[in-house]
Amino acid sequence: MALVAPILLKRIPAEPAQRRLYRWADYTATGGYEGLQKACAMPPGEVIKLVVDSGLRGRGGAGFPCGTKWTFLPKDIHPRYLAVNFDESEPGTFKDRYLVEHDPHALLEGIAIAAYANRITTSYIYIRGEYHRQAGILEEAVAEAYAYGIFGRKYPGTDIVHNCYVHRGAGAYICGEETGLLESLEGKRGWPRNKPPFPAVAGAFAKPTIINNVETLACLPHIVLHGSAWFKSMGTPSSAGPKLFGLSGHVNQPGVYEEALGVKMSTLIEKYAGGVKGGKYKAAIPGGVSMGVLGTDQYHAELDFDIGKKYNVLGLGTAGVIVMNDQTDLVLALRNIVRFFAHESCGQCTPCREGTAWMHKMLNRIVDGFGRPRDFDLLMEIALSMGAMPGTTICGLADGANWAVRTFLQKFPEEFKARLKCGQVRGVELTATA
């Protein structure tokens, strides 16, 4: 079922001139913190059960069921932590920034509910370093929340005080990986950890830790207020609820739009983003560059968490849709994506550190007109060998590079093969219209 009215974006009007920052007074005047109030009247176990029943899946990329993640916390071990993943660094993703810079208390209310349900000692909001202004907004909102007793209070019937702090990253994509984030939170380099132990057992400071995305937490007040059946009435059976989609690239009105999961990409592009700019649709990345690419014939793909199996991509990811028109040189587009991974690889696992750099060098060579016919298979072979899924790396960064390269090659083989013949023209600009 489609969305009747905006839910997560209810305080952020579509018209840019009307958008503003909702502080404490504005937030509470528009139904803010009612969800928390209702949650605090329920036993914590009931809140967890409600979230499990709602079918809320993580909005940060993996789509792991949020309630299930909470149930992994071992009982009666304290302190325990909540790490809020606001290290939004995936190219094409800007939904969390957009939400927080207008409606920061929506996140804080979600944090308070998750903390109440799980008896969290300390919540750390890990915000990426480049979000300078947003970090300031969050700091102010957290201070307001402290002043009004949302944080810094004991849970009823316990001695546990819940605190919430903003922790700033400093420019590293890998810190968005959950264990990389924890390392960075501890003041170390953001190298992902081997699992197990999983963060729910030994996470931040070796204590039980939940890691949730900003948007996931922002869904909680609505679930508590309106119930799990209401939440499930939107979206598809396996992907319930509303979702923020960030559209960028070759569209006339790029921005963040909210729709029920399962919405067709063509609907998002035409109804919300004002259509494809500068030509016809050619390809799109469904949710951040690590998810791979949707082909020209997949324009009407339904964007939900099952998109991976249906359309041969890794998954929905962060739902940051990057649209490319028919003027786009996909070899250059892939080179840009692979360079991103080569640059952001943390260097811990050899297949990723070396593999991404090899692929970047090969694509540079192909762009320069010195590609060899066998480079097609070679690129594919390197790509398929790297990642946590083939079992050669610790974290999923290399899987992103793997899926980006493999789907570009699988879905646009002709475009790549044509560049691998002799006497090719050098590619210069990514798009003719740029």
Place this chain on the structure above:
Amino acid sequence: MTWLVEDRLKPYAARRAEPYLTDAIKTQVAEKYFPRYPRKQAALLPLFHRLRQEYGYIPEQAIDETADFLGIARAEVQDAVSFYEEFRLTPSGEYVISVCRSISCELCGSRAVLERIRHVFGVDPGETTADHKITVLEVECLGACEQAPCALVNEDLHGHLEPDNFVRKLQALSAARDDQGRAAAPTGRTHI
């Protein structure tokens, strides 16, 4: 972040008697951040953000001082600080221009913006103009793809860049007299 060890041949930095971690900074960090984490080491990122705001970069001497302050090995501090791109270990110009080069921005013309900056200011990414006003960097996604192409000028985001307009803006910044030095740079620095 980078996993390449750069500047390996650089001579060891000159020391100065006056510490970079002043008592004021130490007190501020100890009061604000130590209670937040179960371990002192976790205050490393907040501390370096503070130093970055104070000095514009992380002086080498500050790494030693931080190790003493947090009670960890110098290598642990070096290990962490060298990982994060925002912590530059060398001084940069008054205005650091970080131009996004990721896919959405490149699709929308970030190359033209960068080329224009290179042409006008005569610097490649990573370099600083001779008058120490402008440092140009190429960075990965800034999380503002709807405003592509975009760039950070120090801590301020500039979106929907149009090469000529943006360069004119930068020229105006670099021509402005700044007698108060870095701390008075007219951009919004978030002090957290």
